[in-house]
Amino acid sequence: MSRKTRANSQVGVWRLNLLRLMFITIVLSLGWRLADIQVFNADFLRNQGDARHIRNVEVIAHRGMILDRHGEPLAISTPVHSVWLNPQVFDGDSTEITILAKTLGIRTKSINKKIKNNKKREFVYLKRRVTPEVANKVDNLNITGLALQREYKRYYPMGEVTSHLVGFTNIDDMGQEGLELMHDDVLTGLPGLKKMVRDSRGNYVEGGEQLKPTKDGQNIQLSIDLRLQYLTYQSLKEAVTHYRAKSGSAVVLDTRTGEVLAMVNQPSFNPNNRRGLKSSDYRNRAVTDLFEPGSTVKPFTMASGLQSGKFVPSSIIDTRPGTLKISGHTIKDFRDYGQIDMATLIQKSSNVGASKIALALKPEDLWHDFAAFGMAEPTGGYFPGEATGSLPDPQKWRELDRATLSYGYGLALSALQLARGYMVLANGGILQPISFIKLTEKSVGRRVYSSNVMNQVVIMMEGVVEEGGTAKLAAVENYHVAGKTGTVKKASRGGYAEKQYLSLFAGIIPSSKPRLAMVVMIDDPKGEEYYGGLVAGPVFSKVMTGAMRLLNIPPDDLPVNELQVAEK
Amino acid sequence: MLLAVMASAISVVYTKHQSRVEFVALQKLEQHRDDLDEEWGRLLLEQSTWASPGRVEHQAKIKLDMIIPMARSTVVLNP
Numbered sequence: 001m002s003r004k005t006r007a008n009s010q011v012g013v014w015r016l017n018l019l020r021l022m023f024i025t026i027v028l029s030l031g032w033r034l035a036d037i038q039v040f041n042a043d044f045l046r047n048q049g050d051a052r053h054i055r056n057v058e059v060i061a062h063r064g065m066i067l068d069r070h071g072e073p074l075a076i077s078t079p080v081h082s083v084w085l086n087p088q089v090f091d092g093d094s095t096e097i098t099i100l101a102k103t104l105g106i107r108t109k110s111i112n113k114k115i116k117n118n119k120k121r122e123f124v125y126l127k128r129r130v131t132p133e134v135a136n137k138v139d140n141l142n143i144t145g146l147a148l149q150r151e152y153k154r155y156y157p158m159g160e161v162t163s164h165l166v167g168f169t170n171i172d173d174m175g176q177e178g179l180e181l182m183h184d185d186v187l188t189g190l191p192g193l194k195k196m197v198r199d200s201r202g203n204y205v206e207g208g209e210q211l212k213p214t215k216d217g218q219n220i221q222l223s224i225d226l227r228l229q230y231l232t233y234q235s236l237k238e239a240v241t242h243y244r245a246k247s248g249s250a251v252v253l254d255t256r257t258g259e260v261l262a263m264v265n266q267p268s269f270n271p272n273n274r275r276g277l278k279s280s281d282y283r284n285r286a287v288t289d290l291f292e293p294g295s296t297v298k299p300f301t302m303a304s305g306l307q308s309g310k311f312v313p314s315s316i317i318d319t320r321p322g323t324l325k326i327s328g329h330t331i332k333d334f335r336d337y338g339q340i341d342m343a344t345l346i347q348k349s350s351n352v353g354a355s356k357i358a359l360a361l362k363p364e365d366l367w368h369d370f371a372a373f374g375m376a377e378p379t380g381g382y383f384p385g386e387a388t389g390s391l392p393d394p395q396k397w398r399e400l401d402r403a404t405l406s407y408g409y410g411l412a413l414s415a416l417q418l419a420r421g422y423m424v425l426a427n428g429g430i431l432q433p434i435s436f437i438k439l440t441e442k443s444v445g446r447r448v449y450s451s452n453v454m455n456q457v458v459i460m461m462e463g464v465v466e467e468g469g470t471a472k473l474a475a476v477e478n479y480h481v482a483g484k485t486g487t488v489k490k491a492s493r494g495g496y497a498e499k500q501y502l503s504l505f506a507g508i509i510p511s512s513k514p515r516l517a518m519v520v521m522i523d524d525p526k527g528e529e530y531y532g533g534l535v536a537g538p539v540f541s542k543v544m545t546g547a548m549r550l551l552n553i554p555p556d557d558l559p560v561n562e563l564q565v566a567e568k
Numbered sequence: 569m570l571l572a573v574m575a576s577a578i579s580v581v582y583t584k585h586q587s588r589v590e591f592v593a594l595q596k597l598e599q600h601r602d603d604l605d606e607e608w609g610r611l612l613l614e615q616s617t618w619a620s621p622g623r624v625e626h627q628a629k630i631k632l633d634m635i636i637p638m639a640r641s642t643v644v645l646n647p
Contacts, residue, residue, distance in 0.1 A: 062605070072616060073612055073613075075603060076609050076612055076613060077609070078606060078609035078610060078613065079602060079605065079606045079609070132606070150602070155609075155610075155613055155615040157617060157620070158616070158620065161622075167611055209587070210591070210594075226621065227621055230620075230621035230622065231621075234622075378605055477638075477640075478642075497638060546636075549636075554644065555645070558644065
């Protein structure tokens with residue numbers, strides 16, 4: 001019994017040992033596998049796992065608003081949804097696809113085609129930027145592999161009124177034109193990043209981590225006064241339509257700060273629907289297009305004359321016989337004005353008189369005095385596509401060039417530059433940089449003329465809108481206006497076109513204590529009237545009458561005999 | 569030692585869970601904020617459409633028979 005037991009137990013021990021060995025091997029191999037997975041291959045496997053379930057998702061930053069100076073919105077980003085699908089997991093049947101196509105307003109075929117053509121992709125846009133109602137309907141269809149992505153669409157509530165100035169963005173919300181382009185980095189912000197977990201069907205499940213916070217874009221506040229902008233837009237449009245003109249521009253500046261209060265162009269466009277528009281339609285002509293300013297620069301010629309000391313306001317200039325012949329070219333006046341002083345010269349806009357003043361001055365001085373008004377230099381507004389204009393080199397001037405410069409031919413500038421030049425007249429000889437942004441503190445200008453010279457010129461210019469002047473229609477009741485008309489023959493290939501004109505009016509108001517400067521430019525008005533005073537002058541008058549009321553600027557030309565001033 | 573390791577392990581799990589919960593809450597709030605933003609943007613647009621100078625001018629002239637006063641009928645008060 002005992003031997004048997006021993007033998008049995010010996011067999012038992014051997015078996016037991018085998019069993020033990022097996023268990024130990026199993027444990028060891030498991031341990032090895034564990035170490036293999038957990039220690040040696042851990043990174044690789046973790047990456048593989050993450051790649052299947054974790055996605056870093058970009059969170060789109062909100063684009064800042066563009067506001068006018070009183071906080072009225074000119075451009076707003078509102079969230080919209082784009083519909084996309086994942087062709088790999090999409091499981092909509094044909095009826096669902098038909099319903100989807102109907103909801104989105106696209107063709108069933110194109111959906112099928114998109115799924116077929118992108119079999120290997122995980123992301124295909126079906127339709128971008130749908131209305132919230134449509135997005136809701138799509139959401140309610142509940143088809144696997146179909147999802148919505150939040151994006152922002154830009155709206156321009158003022159449409160045509162501010163389109164050239166504000167510009168617009170493209171479908172990816174990047175600034176393309178105008179101030180949207182100019183301040184793109186401030187408006188854009190930085191997109192955030194978050195880590196999201198997906199289930200096996202590719203839908204995001206709740207939970208995740210924020211890797212990078214979203215930094216929303218900042219709002220910018222423009223110097224534009226929407227009420228003035230609208231008034232200017234309306235008045236310019238009326239004039240351009242009435243005279244069937246090719247185009248038109250108008251700029252209103254605050255002469256104390258250099259801020260642009262209004263800037264409009266015709267023809268305009270609707271930035272909310274840009275279908276069928278050419279890139280030339282987007283141009284902000286008031287800044288990008290150059291023209292010869294014609295008689296509107298005569299105040300600059302007068303300033304140069306006074307600056308030289310060779311002329312005083314009462315100097316008599318002989319414009320007889322109304323023509324002046326210089327190197328074979330005849331400069332003509334409208335009629336013979338005889339012997340006139342400088343104020344009458346401006347009032348009647350005598351080309352002969354202006355030429356005589358210019359010819360009496362040293363070319364370098366004349367050039368310098370013109371350049372002092374900011375000709376041929378950037379305005380400081382940095383608007384995209386801004387043109388700097390040109391003022392020819394005085395060393396190459398012939399006598400005729402000097403004469404024609406005095407009444408605005410042979411140099412080129414933009415409407416904004418001209419307005420800036422008039423701002424120098426308005427604020428007593430300080431050349432101020434232009435700003436499209438509302439200023440919190442006054443920008444630093446530079447003195448280019450003495451206030452004495454400027455005041456003398458401004459007083460001379462008051463005659464232009466008075467009885468006997470060239471722009472009676474530009475007058476504003478109860479206010480003194482200092483302005484100047486311009487009727488410019490348009491340059492075309494091989495000389496000047498016979499019957500094509502630019503009608504201009506530039507002015508400052510109230511001239512005894514100027515607040516606003518405005519330039520109106522109307523290109524190629526058709527019909528009998530084309531004089532600057534008749535075509536562009538009324539636009540000035542209309543806008544400024546409204547502007548004085550809107551900005552609450554006290555009148556400086558009240559009739560004294562009427563009891564309209566109530567003293568406190 | 570073992571206890572400390574266990575405790576720290578459990579607390580890691582717990583805080584991870586907490587952070588998930590908080591993140592979900594944050595996302596819900598963000599969603600809510602975005603919805604409110606959306607609505608605000610829409611209302612802002614609506615407001616600016618109703619209050620656009622063009623509309624106001626039209627309403628004032630046509631419906632209310634208002635006119636811009638002539639300079640003659642304006643009284644200026646000097647403070």
